[in-house]
Amino acid sequence: MLTEAHLSEDEPPAGAALAGPSLPAPFAAASPAPRVAIVGATGAVGIELIRCLEARAFPLASLRLLASARSAGRRLPFAGSELIVEELTDDSFEGVDIALFSAGATISRHYAPLAAEAGAVVIDNSSAFRMAPEVPLIVPEVNGALLAGHGGLGGSGGMIANPNCVAAILTVALAPLNRVQPIRRIQAATYQAASGGGAAMMEELREGTRAALAGKDHAPQVLPQPYAFNLFSHNAEVDARSGYNGEELKVIAETRRILGLPALPIGITCIRVPVLRAHGIAVTLTFDSPFGASEARRILEAAAGVRVVDDRAANHFPMPSEASGQDDVLVGRIRTDLGDPSGCSLSLFLVGDQLLKGAALNAVQIAEALVAR
The missing domain is CATH 3.30.360.10 (Dihydrodipicolinate Reductase; domain 2)
Incomplete structure:
Protein backbone atom coordinates (compact mmCIF):
# COMPACT_ATOMS: atom_id res chain seq x y z
CA MET A 1 0.00 0.00 0.00
CA LEU A 2 1.44 3.38 -0.98
CA THR A 3 1.63 6.38 1.26
CA GLU A 4 0.97 9.89 -0.02
CA ALA A 5 3.92 11.49 -1.80
CA HIS A 6 5.35 14.13 0.48
CA LEU A 7 7.40 17.28 0.20
CA SER A 8 9.94 16.55 2.94
CA GLU A 9 10.92 13.80 5.34
CA ASP A 10 8.82 15.33 8.11
CA GLU A 11 5.61 15.59 6.04
CA PRO A 12 2.45 14.25 7.74
CA PRO A 13 1.68 10.53 7.36
CA ALA A 14 -0.58 9.22 4.61
CA GLY A 15 -3.88 9.69 6.41
CA ALA A 16 -3.14 13.27 7.32
CA ALA A 17 -1.85 14.03 3.83
CA LEU A 18 -5.06 12.83 2.22
CA ALA A 19 -6.98 15.20 4.47
CA GLY A 20 -4.94 18.13 3.13
CA PRO A 21 -1.11 18.14 3.02
CA SER A 22 0.96 21.26 3.44
CA LEU A 23 1.50 22.29 -0.17
CA PRO A 24 3.11 25.62 -1.07
CA ALA A 25 0.74 28.41 -2.11
CA PRO A 26 -0.83 28.75 -4.61
CA PHE A 27 -1.03 24.98 -5.09
CA ALA A 28 -3.48 24.51 -2.23
CA ALA A 29 -5.45 27.66 -3.04
CA ALA A 30 -8.48 26.05 -4.67
CA SER A 31 -11.22 24.75 -2.43
CA PRO A 32 -11.80 21.95 -2.77
CA ALA A 33 -8.59 21.14 -4.63
CA PRO A 34 -8.12 17.72 -6.28
CA ARG A 35 -5.79 14.98 -5.08
CA VAL A 36 -3.58 14.09 -8.05
CA ALA A 37 -1.38 11.09 -8.89
CA ILE A 38 1.15 10.80 -11.72
CA VAL A 39 1.83 7.30 -13.04
CA GLY A 40 5.21 7.04 -14.77
CA ALA A 41 6.50 10.07 -12.87
CA THR A 42 10.19 9.42 -13.56
CA GLY A 43 9.87 9.21 -17.36
CA ALA A 44 10.39 12.10 -19.77
CA VAL A 45 6.68 12.95 -19.92
CA GLY A 46 6.21 12.32 -16.19
CA ILE A 47 8.89 14.88 -15.38
CA GLU A 48 7.15 17.37 -17.66
CA LEU A 49 3.82 16.67 -15.96
CA ILE A 50 5.35 17.65 -12.63
CA ARG A 51 6.85 20.80 -14.15
CA CYS A 52 3.56 21.74 -15.81
CA LEU A 53 1.60 21.39 -12.58
CA GLU A 54 4.11 23.67 -10.87
CA ALA A 55 4.47 26.21 -13.68
CA ARG A 56 0.71 26.57 -14.10
CA ALA A 57 0.05 26.68 -10.33
CA PHE A 58 -2.41 23.81 -10.67
CA PRO A 59 -4.52 23.62 -7.47
CA LEU A 60 -3.55 20.56 -5.45
CA ALA A 61 -4.73 19.01 -2.24
CA SER A 62 -1.97 16.42 -2.62
CA LEU A 63 0.35 15.02 -5.27
CA ARG A 64 1.43 11.38 -5.43
CA LEU A 65 4.26 10.24 -7.72
CA LEU A 66 4.10 6.61 -8.83
CA ALA A 67 6.54 4.51 -10.84
CA SER A 68 8.06 1.05 -10.98
CA ALA A 69 9.69 -0.59 -7.96
CA ARG A 70 13.16 0.27 -9.25
CA SER A 71 12.32 3.98 -9.18
CA ALA A 72 10.68 3.95 -5.74
CA GLY A 73 12.48 6.21 -3.28
CA ARG A 74 13.74 8.69 -5.87
CA ARG A 75 13.22 12.34 -5.03
CA LEU A 76 11.96 14.74 -7.66
CA PRO A 77 11.82 18.53 -7.30
CA PHE A 78 8.49 20.28 -6.95
CA ALA A 79 7.74 23.85 -5.86
CA GLY A 80 11.10 24.39 -4.19
CA SER A 81 11.09 21.12 -2.31
CA GLU A 82 11.02 17.40 -3.17
CA LEU A 83 8.48 14.65 -3.69
CA ILE A 84 9.30 11.00 -3.04
CA VAL A 85 8.44 8.51 -5.79
CA GLU A 86 6.48 5.48 -4.64
CA GLU A 87 5.91 2.07 -6.17
CA LEU A 88 2.84 1.67 -8.36
CA THR A 89 0.48 -1.04 -7.08
CA ASP A 90 -3.15 -2.04 -7.54
CA ASP A 91 -3.99 -0.10 -4.37
CA SER A 92 -2.31 3.17 -5.34
CA PHE A 93 -5.44 5.13 -6.23
CA GLU A 94 -7.45 5.25 -3.03
CA GLY A 95 -8.49 8.86 -2.45
CA VAL A 96 -7.12 10.07 -5.82
CA ASP A 97 -9.30 12.47 -7.83
CA ILE A 98 -7.19 12.79 -11.00
CA ALA A 99 -4.67 10.20 -12.22
CA LEU A 100 -2.29 11.36 -14.94
CA PHE A 101 -0.91 8.29 -16.72
CA SER A 102 2.28 8.29 -18.79
CA ALA A 103 3.78 4.83 -18.50
CA GLY A 104 2.87 3.06 -21.74
CA ALA A 105 -0.13 1.14 -23.02
CA THR A 106 0.55 -2.09 -21.13
CA ILE A 107 0.66 -0.32 -17.77
CA SER A 108 -2.42 1.75 -18.64
CA ARG A 109 -4.49 -1.26 -19.65
CA HIS A 110 -3.91 -2.82 -16.24
CA TYR A 111 -3.91 0.14 -13.86
CA ALA A 112 -6.15 2.76 -15.51
CA PRO A 113 -9.37 0.75 -15.02
CA LEU A 114 -8.36 0.20 -11.37
CA ALA A 115 -7.87 3.93 -10.91
CA ALA A 116 -11.25 4.69 -12.50
CA GLU A 117 -12.96 2.06 -10.35
CA ALA A 118 -11.40 3.73 -7.28
CA GLY A 119 -13.11 6.99 -8.28
CA ALA A 120 -10.32 8.80 -10.13
CA VAL A 121 -10.64 10.48 -13.49
CA VAL A 122 -7.83 8.98 -15.55
CA ILE A 123 -6.12 11.14 -18.18
CA ASP A 124 -4.08 8.61 -20.12
CA ASN A 125 -1.19 9.53 -22.39
CA SER A 126 -0.79 6.06 -23.91
CA SER A 127 -2.44 4.61 -27.01
CA ALA A 128 -4.45 2.11 -24.93
CA PHE A 129 -7.85 3.85 -25.00
CA ARG A 130 -7.59 6.52 -27.70
CA MET A 131 -9.92 4.80 -30.13
CA ALA A 132 -12.33 3.36 -27.56
CA PRO A 133 -15.74 4.88 -28.44
CA GLU A 134 -16.66 5.43 -24.79
CA VAL A 135 -13.40 7.29 -24.00
CA PRO A 136 -13.16 10.90 -25.24
CA LEU A 137 -9.95 11.80 -27.09
CA ILE A 138 -9.33 15.41 -26.18
CA VAL A 139 -7.32 18.41 -27.33
CA PRO A 140 -8.90 21.21 -25.26
CA GLU A 141 -8.54 23.94 -27.90
CA VAL A 142 -10.13 21.68 -30.51
CA ASN A 143 -12.83 19.53 -28.92
CA GLY A 144 -12.74 20.43 -25.24
CA ALA A 145 -16.52 20.87 -25.31
CA LEU A 146 -16.78 17.08 -25.19
CA LEU A 147 -15.68 17.23 -21.56
CA ALA A 148 -19.06 18.76 -20.70
CA GLY A 149 -20.57 15.31 -21.11
CA HIS A 150 -17.93 13.61 -18.97
CA GLY A 151 -18.67 12.52 -15.43
CA GLY A 152 -15.97 14.80 -14.07
CA LEU A 153 -14.56 14.88 -10.57
CA GLY A 154 -16.31 13.91 -7.38
CA GLY A 155 -15.74 10.17 -7.07
CA SER A 156 -17.53 8.84 -10.17
CA GLY A 157 -14.28 8.12 -11.99
CA GLY A 158 -13.83 7.76 -15.71
CA MET A 159 -11.24 7.86 -18.47
CA ILE A 160 -10.06 10.50 -20.93
CA ALA A 161 -7.44 9.83 -23.60
CA ASN A 162 -4.56 12.16 -24.41
CA PRO A 163 -3.76 11.99 -28.15
CA ASN A 164 -0.67 10.98 -30.05
CA CYS A 165 1.78 13.87 -29.98
CA VAL A 166 1.63 14.56 -33.73
Whole structure:
Protein backbone atom coordinates (compact mmCIF):
# COMPACT_ATOMS: atom_id res chain seq x y z
CA MET A 1 0.00 0.00 0.00
CA LEU A 2 1.44 3.38 -0.98
CA THR A 3 1.63 6.38 1.26
CA GLU A 4 0.97 9.89 -0.02
CA ALA A 5 3.92 11.49 -1.80
CA HIS A 6 5.35 14.13 0.48
CA LEU A 7 7.40 17.28 0.20
CA SER A 8 9.94 16.55 2.94
CA GLU A 9 10.92 13.80 5.34
CA ASP A 10 8.82 15.33 8.11
CA GLU A 11 5.61 15.59 6.04
CA PRO A 12 2.45 14.25 7.74
CA PRO A 13 1.68 10.53 7.36
CA ALA A 14 -0.58 9.22 4.61
CA GLY A 15 -3.88 9.69 6.41
CA ALA A 16 -3.14 13.27 7.32
CA ALA A 17 -1.85 14.03 3.83
CA LEU A 18 -5.06 12.83 2.22
CA ALA A 19 -6.98 15.20 4.47
CA GLY A 20 -4.94 18.13 3.13
CA PRO A 21 -1.11 18.14 3.02
CA SER A 22 0.96 21.26 3.44
CA LEU A 23 1.50 22.29 -0.17
CA PRO A 24 3.11 25.62 -1.07
CA ALA A 25 0.74 28.41 -2.11
CA PRO A 26 -0.83 28.75 -4.61
CA PHE A 27 -1.03 24.98 -5.09
CA ALA A 28 -3.48 24.51 -2.23
CA ALA A 29 -5.45 27.66 -3.04
CA ALA A 30 -8.48 26.05 -4.67
CA SER A 31 -11.22 24.75 -2.43
CA PRO A 32 -11.80 21.95 -2.77
CA ALA A 33 -8.59 21.14 -4.63
CA PRO A 34 -8.12 17.72 -6.28
CA ARG A 35 -5.79 14.98 -5.08
CA VAL A 36 -3.58 14.09 -8.05
CA ALA A 37 -1.38 11.09 -8.89
CA ILE A 38 1.15 10.80 -11.72
CA VAL A 39 1.83 7.30 -13.04
CA GLY A 40 5.21 7.04 -14.77
CA ALA A 41 6.50 10.07 -12.87
CA THR A 42 10.19 9.42 -13.56
CA GLY A 43 9.87 9.21 -17.36
CA ALA A 44 10.39 12.10 -19.77
CA VAL A 45 6.68 12.95 -19.92
CA GLY A 46 6.21 12.32 -16.19
CA ILE A 47 8.89 14.88 -15.38
CA GLU A 48 7.15 17.37 -17.66
CA LEU A 49 3.82 16.67 -15.96
CA ILE A 50 5.35 17.65 -12.63
CA ARG A 51 6.85 20.80 -14.15
CA CYS A 52 3.56 21.74 -15.81
CA LEU A 53 1.60 21.39 -12.58
CA GLU A 54 4.11 23.67 -10.87
CA ALA A 55 4.47 26.21 -13.68
CA ARG A 56 0.71 26.57 -14.10
CA ALA A 57 0.05 26.68 -10.33
CA PHE A 58 -2.41 23.81 -10.67
CA PRO A 59 -4.52 23.62 -7.47
CA LEU A 60 -3.55 20.56 -5.45
CA ALA A 61 -4.73 19.01 -2.24
CA SER A 62 -1.97 16.42 -2.62
CA LEU A 63 0.35 15.02 -5.27
CA ARG A 64 1.43 11.38 -5.43
CA LEU A 65 4.26 10.24 -7.72
CA LEU A 66 4.10 6.61 -8.83
CA ALA A 67 6.54 4.51 -10.84
CA SER A 68 8.06 1.05 -10.98
CA ALA A 69 9.69 -0.59 -7.96
CA ARG A 70 13.16 0.27 -9.25
CA SER A 71 12.32 3.98 -9.18
CA ALA A 72 10.68 3.95 -5.74
CA GLY A 73 12.48 6.21 -3.28
CA ARG A 74 13.74 8.69 -5.87
CA ARG A 75 13.22 12.34 -5.03
CA LEU A 76 11.96 14.74 -7.66
CA PRO A 77 11.82 18.53 -7.30
CA PHE A 78 8.49 20.28 -6.95
CA ALA A 79 7.74 23.85 -5.86
CA GLY A 80 11.10 24.39 -4.19
CA SER A 81 11.09 21.12 -2.31
CA GLU A 82 11.02 17.40 -3.17
CA LEU A 83 8.48 14.65 -3.69
CA ILE A 84 9.30 11.00 -3.04
CA VAL A 85 8.44 8.51 -5.79
CA GLU A 86 6.48 5.48 -4.64
CA GLU A 87 5.91 2.07 -6.17
CA LEU A 88 2.84 1.67 -8.36
CA THR A 89 0.48 -1.04 -7.08
CA ASP A 90 -3.15 -2.04 -7.54
CA ASP A 91 -3.99 -0.10 -4.37
CA SER A 92 -2.31 3.17 -5.34
CA PHE A 93 -5.44 5.13 -6.23
CA GLU A 94 -7.45 5.25 -3.03
CA GLY A 95 -8.49 8.86 -2.45
CA VAL A 96 -7.12 10.07 -5.82
CA ASP A 97 -9.30 12.47 -7.83
CA ILE A 98 -7.19 12.79 -11.00
CA ALA A 99 -4.67 10.20 -12.22
CA LEU A 100 -2.29 11.36 -14.94
CA PHE A 101 -0.91 8.29 -16.72
CA SER A 102 2.28 8.29 -18.79
CA ALA A 103 3.78 4.83 -18.50
CA GLY A 104 2.87 3.06 -21.74
CA ALA A 105 -0.13 1.14 -23.02
CA THR A 106 0.55 -2.09 -21.13
CA ILE A 107 0.66 -0.32 -17.77
CA SER A 108 -2.42 1.75 -18.64
CA ARG A 109 -4.49 -1.26 -19.65
CA HIS A 110 -3.91 -2.82 -16.24
CA TYR A 111 -3.91 0.14 -13.86
CA ALA A 112 -6.15 2.76 -15.51
CA PRO A 113 -9.37 0.75 -15.02
CA LEU A 114 -8.36 0.20 -11.37
CA ALA A 115 -7.87 3.93 -10.91
CA ALA A 116 -11.25 4.69 -12.50
CA GLU A 117 -12.96 2.06 -10.35
CA ALA A 118 -11.40 3.73 -7.28
CA GLY A 119 -13.11 6.99 -8.28
CA ALA A 120 -10.32 8.80 -10.13
CA VAL A 121 -10.64 10.48 -13.49
CA VAL A 122 -7.83 8.98 -15.55
CA ILE A 123 -6.12 11.14 -18.18
CA ASP A 124 -4.08 8.61 -20.12
CA ASN A 125 -1.19 9.53 -22.39
CA SER A 126 -0.79 6.06 -23.91
CA SER A 127 -2.44 4.61 -27.01
CA ALA A 128 -4.45 2.11 -24.93
CA PHE A 129 -7.85 3.85 -25.00
CA ARG A 130 -7.59 6.52 -27.70
CA MET A 131 -9.92 4.80 -30.13
CA ALA A 132 -12.33 3.36 -27.56
CA PRO A 133 -15.74 4.88 -28.44
CA GLU A 134 -16.66 5.43 -24.79
CA VAL A 135 -13.40 7.29 -24.00
CA PRO A 136 -13.16 10.90 -25.24
CA LEU A 137 -9.95 11.80 -27.09
CA ILE A 138 -9.33 15.41 -26.18
CA VAL A 139 -7.32 18.41 -27.33
CA PRO A 140 -8.90 21.21 -25.26
CA GLU A 141 -8.54 23.94 -27.90
CA VAL A 142 -10.13 21.68 -30.51
CA ASN A 143 -12.83 19.53 -28.92
CA GLY A 144 -12.74 20.43 -25.24
CA ALA A 145 -16.52 20.87 -25.31
CA LEU A 146 -16.78 17.08 -25.19
CA LEU A 147 -15.68 17.23 -21.56
CA ALA A 148 -19.06 18.76 -20.70
CA GLY A 149 -20.57 15.31 -21.11
CA HIS A 150 -17.93 13.61 -18.97
CA GLY A 151 -18.67 12.52 -15.43
CA GLY A 152 -15.97 14.80 -14.07
CA LEU A 153 -14.56 14.88 -10.57
CA GLY A 154 -16.31 13.91 -7.38
CA GLY A 155 -15.74 10.17 -7.07
CA SER A 156 -17.53 8.84 -10.17
CA GLY A 157 -14.28 8.12 -11.99
CA GLY A 158 -13.83 7.76 -15.71
CA MET A 159 -11.24 7.86 -18.47
CA ILE A 160 -10.06 10.50 -20.93
CA ALA A 161 -7.44 9.83 -23.60
CA ASN A 162 -4.56 12.16 -24.41
CA PRO A 163 -3.76 11.99 -28.15
CA ASN A 164 -0.67 10.98 -30.05
CA CYS A 165 1.78 13.87 -29.98
CA VAL A 166 1.63 14.56 -33.73
CA ALA A 167 -2.18 14.48 -33.74
CA ALA A 168 -2.34 16.93 -30.82
CA ILE A 169 0.13 19.40 -32.33
CA LEU A 170 -1.41 19.09 -35.81
CA THR A 171 -5.04 19.56 -34.80
CA VAL A 172 -4.34 22.67 -32.70
CA ALA A 173 -3.23 24.38 -35.91
CA LEU A 174 -5.77 22.80 -38.27
CA ALA A 175 -8.97 23.11 -36.25
CA PRO A 176 -9.24 26.94 -36.52
CA LEU A 177 -9.01 26.71 -40.32
CA ASN A 178 -11.43 23.78 -40.45
CA ARG A 179 -14.03 25.79 -38.53
CA VAL A 180 -14.00 28.46 -41.24
CA GLN A 181 -13.88 26.10 -44.19
CA PRO A 182 -13.94 22.29 -43.85
CA ILE A 183 -10.72 20.52 -44.74
CA ARG A 184 -11.18 17.94 -47.51
CA ARG A 185 -7.70 16.39 -47.53
CA ILE A 186 -4.48 16.43 -45.50
CA GLN A 187 -1.03 15.53 -46.82
CA ALA A 188 1.76 15.71 -44.26
CA ALA A 189 5.33 14.78 -43.46
CA THR A 190 6.64 14.81 -39.90
CA TYR A 191 10.10 15.43 -38.51
CA GLN A 192 9.90 13.80 -35.10
CA ALA A 193 12.18 14.37 -32.14
CA ALA A 194 13.81 11.82 -29.85
CA SER A 195 11.51 12.77 -26.98
CA GLY A 196 8.70 10.84 -28.67
CA GLY A 197 10.62 7.68 -27.80
CA GLY A 198 11.18 8.66 -24.18
CA ALA A 199 14.20 9.46 -22.04
CA ALA A 200 16.22 6.49 -23.29
CA MET A 201 15.94 7.60 -26.91
CA MET A 202 16.91 11.15 -25.98
CA GLU A 203 19.99 9.83 -24.22
CA GLU A 204 20.86 7.66 -27.23
CA LEU A 205 20.84 10.79 -29.39
CA ARG A 206 23.11 12.61 -26.92
CA GLU A 207 25.54 9.69 -26.63
CA GLY A 208 25.60 9.05 -30.35
CA THR A 209 26.24 12.71 -31.09
CA ARG A 210 29.09 12.90 -28.59
CA ALA A 211 30.64 9.79 -30.11
CA ALA A 212 30.27 11.03 -33.69
CA LEU A 213 31.84 14.39 -32.86
CA ALA A 214 34.76 12.57 -31.21
CA GLY A 215 35.20 10.36 -34.27
CA LYS A 216 34.15 7.23 -32.36
CA ASP A 217 31.71 4.47 -33.20
CA HIS A 218 28.48 4.22 -31.23
CA ALA A 219 26.37 1.08 -31.38
CA PRO A 220 22.69 2.05 -31.05
CA GLN A 221 20.83 0.39 -28.17
CA VAL A 222 17.32 1.83 -28.44
CA LEU A 223 16.95 2.22 -32.20
CA PRO A 224 17.98 -0.11 -35.01
CA GLN A 225 19.70 2.77 -36.82
CA PRO A 226 22.39 5.22 -35.76
CA TYR A 227 20.65 8.41 -34.63
CA ALA A 228 23.28 11.16 -34.65
CA PHE A 229 23.42 13.20 -37.88
CA ASN A 230 20.86 10.88 -39.43
CA LEU A 231 17.17 10.68 -40.24
CA PHE A 232 15.05 7.64 -40.99
CA SER A 233 11.52 6.33 -41.17
CA HIS A 234 9.78 6.28 -37.78
CA ASN A 235 10.73 3.15 -35.86
CA ALA A 236 7.13 1.95 -35.34
CA GLU A 237 6.29 -1.40 -36.90
CA VAL A 238 5.29 -1.26 -40.57
CA ASP A 239 1.94 -2.70 -41.63
CA ALA A 240 2.74 -5.17 -44.42
CA ARG A 241 -0.52 -4.58 -46.27
CA SER A 242 -0.64 -0.77 -46.41
CA GLY A 243 3.06 0.04 -46.10
CA TYR A 244 2.25 2.58 -43.37
CA ASN A 245 3.92 2.31 -39.99
CA GLY A 246 2.08 2.29 -36.68
CA GLU A 247 2.82 5.94 -35.95
CA GLU A 248 1.35 7.04 -39.27
CA LEU A 249 -1.78 4.95 -38.76
CA LYS A 250 -2.25 6.40 -35.26
CA VAL A 251 -1.99 9.97 -36.56
CA ILE A 252 -4.52 9.28 -39.31
CA ALA A 253 -7.09 7.66 -37.01
CA GLU A 254 -6.69 10.12 -34.13
CA THR A 255 -6.66 13.27 -36.27
CA ARG A 256 -9.94 12.17 -37.85
CA ARG A 257 -11.46 11.51 -34.44
CA ILE A 258 -10.31 14.78 -32.85
CA LEU A 259 -11.55 16.86 -35.78
CA GLY A 260 -14.79 14.87 -35.98
CA LEU A 261 -14.13 13.95 -39.63
CA PRO A 262 -14.14 10.13 -39.70
CA ALA A 263 -13.71 9.84 -43.48
CA LEU A 264 -11.14 12.62 -43.97
CA PRO A 265 -8.45 11.53 -46.49
CA ILE A 266 -5.03 11.81 -44.83
CA GLY A 267 -1.66 10.85 -46.25
CA ILE A 268 1.38 11.06 -43.98
CA THR A 269 5.04 10.06 -43.76
CA CYS A 270 6.63 10.04 -40.28
CA ILE A 271 10.39 10.53 -40.02
CA ARG A 272 12.73 10.54 -37.02
CA VAL A 273 15.20 13.42 -36.99
CA PRO A 274 18.12 14.15 -34.61
CA VAL A 275 16.27 16.77 -32.54
CA LEU A 276 15.74 16.35 -28.81
CA ARG A 277 12.17 17.43 -28.08
CA ALA A 278 10.11 19.33 -30.68
CA HIS A 279 8.26 17.78 -33.62
CA GLY A 280 8.00 19.52 -36.99
CA ILE A 281 5.18 18.89 -39.48
CA ALA A 282 4.99 20.02 -43.10
CA VAL A 283 1.34 19.90 -44.11
CA THR A 284 -0.76 20.71 -47.18
CA LEU A 285 -4.51 21.16 -46.72
CA THR A 286 -7.10 21.02 -49.47
CA PHE A 287 -10.47 22.80 -49.19
CA ASP A 288 -13.58 22.91 -51.36
CA SER A 289 -12.90 26.47 -52.52
CA PRO A 290 -9.92 28.85 -52.56
CA PHE A 291 -8.54 29.76 -49.12
CA GLY A 292 -6.15 32.70 -49.18
CA ALA A 293 -2.89 32.65 -47.23
CA SER A 294 -3.61 36.06 -45.71
CA GLU A 295 -6.98 34.90 -44.41
CA ALA A 296 -5.40 31.74 -42.99
CA ARG A 297 -2.76 33.82 -41.24
CA ARG A 298 -5.41 36.10 -39.72
CA ILE A 299 -7.35 33.08 -38.41
CA LEU A 300 -4.24 31.43 -36.97
CA GLU A 301 -3.07 34.63 -35.27
CA ALA A 302 -6.33 34.66 -33.31
CA ALA A 303 -6.32 30.94 -32.49
CA ALA A 304 -5.81 29.60 -28.97
CA GLY A 305 -2.59 27.63 -28.52
CA VAL A 306 -1.05 28.92 -31.76
CA ARG A 307 1.73 31.44 -32.36
CA VAL A 308 2.38 32.52 -35.93
CA VAL A 309 6.10 32.67 -36.83
CA ASP A 310 6.07 33.66 -40.47
CA ASP A 311 8.61 36.34 -41.40
CA ARG A 312 9.28 35.94 -45.10
CA ALA A 313 11.64 38.90 -45.31
CA ALA A 314 13.94 37.50 -42.62
CA ASN A 315 13.37 33.88 -43.70
CA HIS A 316 12.34 33.16 -40.11
CA PHE A 317 9.86 30.35 -39.59
CA PRO A 318 9.10 27.72 -36.89
CA MET A 319 12.13 25.85 -35.55
CA PRO A 320 12.52 23.16 -32.88
CA SER A 321 15.10 25.31 -31.09
CA GLU A 322 12.45 28.00 -30.54
CA ALA A 323 9.49 25.68 -29.94
CA SER A 324 11.22 23.63 -27.23
CA GLY A 325 9.87 24.58 -23.83
CA GLN A 326 7.00 26.59 -25.35
CA ASP A 327 3.31 25.89 -24.76
CA ASP A 328 2.16 27.19 -28.13
CA VAL A 329 2.35 25.43 -31.48
CA LEU A 330 4.44 27.59 -33.82
CA VAL A 331 2.96 27.93 -37.32
CA GLY A 332 4.58 29.44 -40.41
CA ARG A 333 5.37 29.01 -44.12
CA ILE A 334 1.70 29.91 -44.69
CA ARG A 335 1.28 29.92 -48.44
CA THR A 336 -0.94 28.85 -51.31
CA ASP A 337 0.10 25.46 -52.66
CA LEU A 338 1.38 26.12 -56.19
CA GLY A 339 0.82 22.46 -57.00
CA ASP A 340 -2.94 23.02 -56.93
CA PRO A 341 -3.95 25.39 -59.76
CA SER A 342 -7.44 25.75 -58.25
CA GLY A 343 -6.06 27.72 -55.28
CA CYS A 344 -7.95 25.43 -52.90
CA SER A 345 -4.83 24.17 -51.09
CA LEU A 346 -2.66 25.73 -48.40
CA SER A 347 0.78 24.65 -47.22
CA LEU A 348 2.06 25.22 -43.67
CA PHE A 349 4.99 24.26 -41.47
CA LEU A 350 4.39 23.85 -37.75
CA VAL A 351 6.51 22.87 -34.78
CA GLY A 352 5.39 21.93 -31.28
CA ASP A 353 7.13 20.71 -28.16
CA GLN A 354 6.41 16.98 -28.06
CA LEU A 355 6.76 16.78 -24.28
CA LEU A 356 4.43 19.73 -23.70
CA LYS A 357 1.53 20.22 -26.12
CA GLY A 358 2.27 16.78 -27.53
CA ALA A 359 1.92 15.14 -24.12
CA ALA A 360 2.16 16.67 -20.61
CA LEU A 361 0.71 20.13 -21.22
CA ASN A 362 -2.31 18.75 -23.05
CA ALA A 363 -3.00 16.37 -20.15
CA VAL A 364 -2.74 19.16 -17.58
CA GLN A 365 -5.01 21.39 -19.66
CA ILE A 366 -7.61 18.60 -19.61
CA ALA A 367 -7.25 18.38 -15.84
CA GLU A 368 -7.64 22.16 -15.57
CA ALA A 369 -10.87 21.96 -17.56
CA LEU A 370 -12.19 19.30 -15.20
CA VAL A 371 -11.33 21.37 -12.14
CA ALA A 372 -12.91 24.49 -13.68
CA ARG A 373 -16.17 22.58 -14.02
